[in-house]
Amino acid sequence: MTHTALARILVFDSGVGGLSILQALQQTLPASQYIYASDNQAFPYGTKSAEFLIERVHKVLQALIKKCQPDIIVVACNTASTLVLPHIRQNFSIPIVGVVPAIKPAALQSKTKVIGLLGTPGTVARPYTKNLIGEFASDCEVVCSGSAELVAIAEQALRGTLPGAEELSGILKPLFDNEQLDTIILACTHFPLIKEQLISASPRSVNWIDSGEAIARRVNALLPTLTTTNTTLKDVKNTAIFTTQSAAIDCLHKTLQRFKLTEIEYIKT
Numbered sequence: 367m368t369h370t371a372l373a374r375i376l377v378f379d380s381g382v383g384g385l386s387i388l389q390a391l392q393q394t395l396p397a398s399q400y401i402y403a404s405d406n407q408a409f410p411y412g413t414k415s416a417e418f419l420i421e422r423v424h425k426v427l428q429a430l431i432k433k434c435q436p437d438i439i440v441v442a443c444n445t446a447s448t449l450v451l452p453h454i455r456q457n458f459s460i461p462i463v464g465v466v467p468a469i470k471p472a473a474l475q476s477k478t479k480v481i482g483l484l485g486t487p488g489t490v491a492r493p494y495t496k497n498l499i500g501e502f503a504s505d506c507e508v509v510c511s512g513s514a515e516l517v518a519i520a521e522q523a524l525r526g527t528l529p530g531a532e533e534l535s536g537i538l539k540p541l542f543d544n545e546q547l548d549t550i551i552l553a554c555t556h557f558p559l560i561k562e563q564l565i566s567a568s569p570r571s572v573n574w575i576d577s578g579e580a581i582a583r584r585v586n587a588l589l590p591t592l593t594t595t596n597t598t599l600k601d602v603k604n605t606a607i608f609t610t611q612s613a614a615i616d617c618l619h620k621t622l623q624r625f626k627l628t629e630i631e632y633i634k635t
Contacts, residue, residue: 373589374399376436380411382524383556384442385625390578394586400604401434402627407610411445412486412514423450429635437592442555445486448494463584467553468575473503476549480507482541485553487512511540520556525617534567542569552576605629
């Protein structure tokens, strides 16, 4: 077994959407130790100002690094990644992988060259996202739709309350109004968690794309370059960390265990 299998990987998001990225990482790197951190005190990020998010993400990551001493950080949030990556990479020496909308693979795979971008209002409006579209999908028509509501729906789904098809159909309607659209980018890490429900609520079949597998490949490629902090896999436990205690966390216990997160801790920021 190589030293890379012992890496301590911190996956960070405002809510529990980043569990979709954690799942992809666990499938690719099952032997690593995982810390999943949710800044639930400031959830949701998608409706917050740029100034607030830059300051907040820096502060929370600083506290998490001190507590957890990770080998690598995955910012499993499109909203944060499209805004704060340059800042945090400048301020922290630990390798940081961000999650950004999968515009390039969507543009390559679309046959009609009409693709949908389904994200948070912040991600959809961000200059970073517009630059990605200009760079990788200039030959495509990109139909953008921002939904903070869908983030809350995904959070509730992980707590056992599944969304109704009619509700999801209404959210998807602006995308499917374009009859040429054949590909939808799930540009929020929450959305793959309810992908099956989104497919069921869709009026026709399209190609759904998210960033999970690409992020796992990127982390896997970086691991041989790391000096890992773990020396043994014996009694390694995966931990979920939250920034505030909440009754909603009690409803997450079964979901967290499904993602092999057996310990729950809290951190003050």
